[in-house]
Amino acid sequence: DGGITQSPKYLFRKEGQNVTLSCEQNLNHDAMYWYRQDPGQGLRLIYYSQIVNDFQKGDIAEGYSVSREKKESFPLTVTSAQKNPTAFYLCASSYVAVNQPQHFGDGTRLSIL
Amino acid sequence: EDQVTQSPEALRLQEGESSSLNCSYTVSGLRGLFWYRQDPGKGPEFLFTLYSAGEEKEKERLKATLTKKESFLHITAPKPEDSATYLCAVQGKNYGGSQGNLIFGKGTKLSVKP
Numbered sequence: 328d329g330g331i332t333q334s335p336k337y338l339f340r341k342e343g344q345n346v347t348l349s350c351e352q353n354l355n356h357d358a359m360y361w362y363r364q365d366p367g368q369g370l371r372l373i374y375y376s377q378i379v380n381d382f383q384k385g386d387i388a389e390g391y392s393v394s395r396e397k398k399e400s401f402p403l404t405v406t407s408a409q410k411n412p413t414a415f416y417l418c419a420s421s422y423v424a425v426n427q428p429q430h431f432g433d434g435t436r437l438s439i440l
Numbered sequence: 441e442d443q444v445t446q447s448p449e450a451l452r453l454q455e456g457e458s459s460s461l462n463c464s465y466t467v468s469g470l471r472g473l474f475w476y477r478q479d480p481g482k483g484p485e486f487l488f489t490l491y492s493a494g495e496e497k498e499k500e501r502l503k504a505t506l507t508k509k510e511s512f513l514h515i516t517a518p519k520p521e522d523s524a525t526y527l528c529a530v531q532g533k534n535y536g537g538s539q540g541n542l543i544f545g546k547g548t549k550l551s552v553k554p
Binding site: 331333367368369370372375385417419425426428429430431432433434436 | 444471472474476481482483484485486489491527529531541542543544545546547
């Protein structure tokens with residue numbers, strides 16, 4: 328079945344450590360996105376990519392980095408510069424055409440040790 | 441500034457008690473309004489896309505409608521399995537310079553008791 332796979336489901340970060348969240352899709356979508364979800368807040372866009380080897384900052388990109396070396400994969404690194412990384416991270420993908428819905432993975436919950 | 445506001449924040453219904461969730465939006469040139477369902481610990485699941493005022497979409501007990509300022513998600517005779525958080529998102533013409541970016545509301549948490 329086609330879908331978006333995020334791993335791991337739970338992740339713990341130590342002080343000063345970088346961690347990488349994985350996102351893979353087999354929906355043949357060109358666009359991929361990373362969101363952060365905090366309690367009581369709407370989803371906030373971290374980074375997005377519409378084509379391989381290109382990506383753009385979203386609203387809250389500071390302290391995060393991404394790469395897009397393959398169409399199917401869009402990993403997110405939470406760096407030590409991100410001072411408040413505890414959140415639920417969601418990856419999504421879509422066709423690039425206007426009005427196309429985004430489809431989401433089941434998220435990674437990141438906590439601080 | 442583009443904005444999405446959902447109300448109420450939480451809604452408790454008895455099984456079979458129909459109601460509506462509201463999504464009010466302010467956006468520069470609406471390209472699409474999207475409804476999602478999110479279960480605890482899961483990612484949002486796509487439900488509907490609405491493109492223009494007057495449009496309606498239905499799926500089982502859910503019906504989504506759209507006006508120029510707001511959208512409603514009507515739930516008819518809900519069941520306990522309809523309990524979830526329902527998210528609304530809009531896509532405007534100019535947001536972020538990208539065709540894909542969405543602005544999300546904070547969601548309505550629906551609880552349906554048997």
